[in-house]
Amino acid sequence: MLETTHVVDSGGLVKETATEFSVDAHVYTDAATFDVEMRRVFHHSWVYVAHESEIPNPGDYRTSAVGRTPVIVTRAQDGDIHVLVNTCRHRGAMVCREERGNAQFFRCPYHGWTYRNDGRLALVPDVARYPADWVEQIGGLIAAPRVSSLYGMIFARFSDDGEDLESYLGAMKQYVDLWFSHSPSRSLRVLPPYRALYPGNWKLQVENSTDGHHARFVHESAIRTMEHFGTRNRQAGWAGGTHGFDYGHGILERPRDDIPPEVQPQFDELRALLTETYGQEETDRIFVRRQITLFPNFHLMEFKFRLVQPITVDQSIIYEFPVQLDGVPDHVNEGALRRVMKEISISSGSAVSGFVNADDLEVFARVQTGLTGWPDQRVQFARGLEHEQEAPSGEWIGEGTDELPQRSFYREWRRLMYGQGHGQGPLL
Amino acid sequence: MAELSVADAERFVYRECRLLDERRLDEWLALFSEDGIYWLPASDNADPEREPSLIYDDSLQRTKRVHQLLREGHLAQMPPSRTVHLVSNVEVEETEEPDTALIRCTMLVTELRPGDHMGTQYPLGSQRLLAGRCEYALRRDADEWLIAQKKVQLIDRDLPIYNLTFIV
Numbered sequence: 001m002l003e004t005t006h007v008v009d010s011g012g013l014v015k016e017t018a019t020e021f022s023v024d025a026h027v028y029t030d031a032a033t034f035d036v037e038m039r040r041v042f043h044h045s046w047v048y049v050a051h052e053s054e055i056p057n058p059g060d061y062r063t064s065a066v067g068r069t070p071v072i073v074t075r076a077q078d079g080d081i082h083v084l085v086n087t088c089r090h091r092g093a094m095v096c097r098e099e100r101g102n103a104q105f106f107r108c109p110y111h112g113w114t115y116r117n118d119g120r121l122a123l124v125p126d127v128a129r130y131p132a133d134w135v136e137q138i139g140g141l142i143a144a145p146r147v148s149s150l151y152g153m154i155f156a157r158f159s160d161d162g163e164d165l166e167s168y169l170g171a172m173k174q175y176v177d178l179w180f181s182h183s184p185s186r187s188l189r190v191l192p193p194y195r196a197l198y199p200g201n202w203k204l205q206v207e208n209s210t211d212g213h214h215a216r217f218v219h220e221s222a223i224r225t226m227e228h229f230g231t232r233n234r235q236a237g238w239a240g241g242t243h244g245f246d247y248g249h250g251i252l253e254r255p256r257d258d259i260p261p262e263v264q265p266q267f268d269e270l271r272a273l274l275t276e277t278y279g280q281e282e283t284d285r286i287f288v289r290r291q292i293t294l295f296p297n298f299h300l301m302e303f304k305f306r307l308v309q310p311i312t313v314d315q316s317i318i319y320e321f322p323v324q325l326d327g328v329p330d331h332v333n334e335g336a337l338r339r340v341m342k343e344i345s346i347s348s349g350s351a352v353s354g355f356v357n358a359d360d361l362e363v364f365a366r367v368q369t370g371l372t373g374w375p376d377q378r379v380q381f382a383r384g385l386e387h388e389q390e391a392p393s394g395e396w397i398g399e400g401t402d403e404l405p406q407r408s409f410y411r412e413w414r415r416l417m418y419g420q421g422h423g424q425g426p427l428l
Numbered sequence: 429m430a431e432l433s434v435a436d437a438e439r440f441v442y443r444e445c446r447l448l449d450e451r452r453l454d455e456w457l458a459l460f461s462e463d464g465i466y467w468l469p470a471s472d473n474a475d476p477e478r479e480p481s482l483i484y485d486d487s488l489q490r491t492k493r494v495h496q497l498l499r500e501g502h503l504a505q506m507p508p509s510r511t512v513h514l515v516s517n518v519e520v521e522e523t524e525e526p527d528t529a530l531i532r533c534t535m536l537v538t539e540l541r542p543g544d545h546m547g548t549q550y551p552l553g554s555q556r557l558l559a560g561r562c563e564y565a566l567r568r569d570a571d572e573w574l575i576a577q578k579k580v581q582l583i584d585r586d587l588p589i590y591n592l593t594f595i596v
Contacts, residue, residue: 192471194480197588199551221500225492228500317588322480334477341480353468353483353592355496359503361591365551373548 014414015378021385021407022378025371028201034313041296041416042067043158045248046168048298048307049073049083051321052152053189054100059117062100065309066156071144072096073154076118077104083144083156084119095141106141119143151180152187153298153305163247171394172249172294179300181286182270183325184277190305190321191337196351197317200364202297202310203409205318208360209299209306210252210291210405212240213383218363222356231260240400244388248295248412250405256289259339266335273328293405295412303336314368318351318361381406432529432566432573437520440573441533441564445513448595453494456595461567461574466490468596469579471586482585482592493595502593505541507552509594512538515562527568528576535562535580537596551590558596559583 013024013033026033049064050073061074063086070086072095086094088108095106095115105122107114114123119141127135144156148165155165162168169176180186198205208214216223226232243251259267274283292300299306301320309317322340324333351357371377384402391397398404432440447456460466468482476484485493496502514536521530536559543552560582566573580596582589 192474192479194470195586195588197590199590218503221496221502224500225496228495229488229492231488231492320480337478341484352589355492355502358591358593362504362506366549369549 013417014410016407016411019382019385021381021403021410023381023410025375025377025379027413028203028368028379029313029372029375031313034201034310037413037417038067038069038310041413042069044162044416045296046148046155046157046165046294047296048153048294048305049156050154051190051305052081052149052154055081057102059102059104060100061096061103061117063096063098066144066158067310069158070094071156072106072141073156074117074119076116078118080118081147081149081154082118083147083154084115085142085144087142088113089121089138089141090124115141150176152189168247169249169294170246172245172251172292174393175243175251175290175292176294176300178286178288179290179292181278181282182274182303183327184273185327187326188323189326190323192321193307194320194322194351195317196320196357196361197315198351198361198364199314200316200361200368201313202308202316203413204364204367205306205308205316205360206293206297206299206409207406208364209301209308210242210250210293211403212242212252212254213401213403214360214363218359219356222359225355226258232258242384242398242400242402242404244396244398244404244408246394246408246412248293248409250293250408252291252400252405254289254291254400256287263335263338266332270328270332270336273332293409295409303340314372318357320351381410432520432531434518434520436573437529437531437533437564438515438518440566441515441518441531441562444575445515448513449511451498451508453498453595457490457494459575460487460490460578461569461576462487464490464575465577465579466575466595467577467579468592469581469585472581482582482589483596497593497595504591504593507541507543509539509541511594514538529566529568529573531562531564531566533562533564535560535596539594560585560596 013027015022047066049066049071050062054062055073055075058075058077058079061072064071064073072084072086074082074084076082086096088095088110090108090113091110093108093110095108104117105114112125116122121135121138121140124135144158145160146157148155150165240254271283271287274286278286289302297308303323305321305323307319309319311317322337351361381403384398384404387398388404389397396404444459464487466483466485467476470480470482497505515533518531518533521532523530536557538555538557540555541552543549545552560580563579564575565577567576
């Protein structure tokens, strides 16, 4: 990483006026800013850590992260879910090295401290040599004080203060409902993820996931290839829309105009099934392609979850979990999966080797080096700024290529980094 | 007719490597049978029809991939990767079916995307290694061996990787 000037606090990192919305380059390139946002943003938001279908049985666990904080997501013997910091309370060694598994206990390899899968200390070898009651005071692994689930998605929040998950989602909740309504029982399970690494800041992918303007440029070669082979089933019409929300969430809505012809029957069947379940009008609302950002780093995409994991200020990982809908025939899920895995659609394949998303990662690398080389740059998000419409539902609405979801993201990012509620000094 | 010898297997795989390193991808396509598969698994023992792979290309997907690479300006391959494919530990395994053969080998691919921009355009100019174990399931068609499946198990298959848009 190149050396950059440390700019952490000043109000100029995110600037908004009636005609300008811009973000300072250091927001993407400065290591000190990154360290601060890992605490102020990730520990004061509801962060997605796992899906319940990954830990269906008592004792199941998987490791995950909240920003740079490693956690173990466990299902205890009583079925309750816990999000535990994966760090021994004694000398700080990580207690769990497995990505997933089933265990009643986690034993630290260093001095044998052993924890139950709900985090409580079960055993400290040679406990009598510690001061009286000292072990009891320690209690167990640090647990995220607040854990909430929605449609099986497990979210953790490390701050005691602030809104609950429902208030945090606010007007976004109805769109999450619609997204999950692609299953008649509003439930699903996740498959093992695609993984991709890119040399850029984590926010570059988060911004891009709801960017409706870049496809015809970044994905020109994919679109032309699709057209060359006649595997695109484009219908003219609606150009999509954008939504912005309090607490940083956003949506890009698009028509499903690129369903490959060979899976069109499965999509028609899914639509018919949903019409039986919900009725025509509601199905018309459900059956829209929505790319949803749940602040700070989680997306509901076309039949997949996308999680963006920060590593360093200029290294990030993308995890994409294809989903399988409950309550639909297997061949419908196969059609959805085929769309995610194999087709040359905008959501095709893996970000590392796919026809489409790999080109996004190339652009992120270009932005990262561009901003590192010219730290005076301000990154511009003014597209559609003068046309944002506030709707009675408590959201803001724009056209499909507007940078509205990105502005919502940075309004919340600014609030958490140095806005109201954080006036008492650094939270580092 | 004699079955595939180790020397034949080496010749076959070396030629494929040369086509890839010289970016003669239309000729590379012709190495596959019509139902041939080019497969980079992302985990062990996963069903490629039901779980993600790094790449799982049938004939159409492979043809699209090459078309996008050579003719449409795939951004992630501008500039295109330079590669050197190094193959070793070549073995030929007996197969039950007539006119089929299985080659096992190890592969080390050195890759970089060129461009000297005085160090300002990472990852251009940055060289990396990909290591994997390969299996070529071959089928004889008239006098010619064709690839029914090329499978490359990268050692980092289940880890996040950057940019595999060139042909491994």
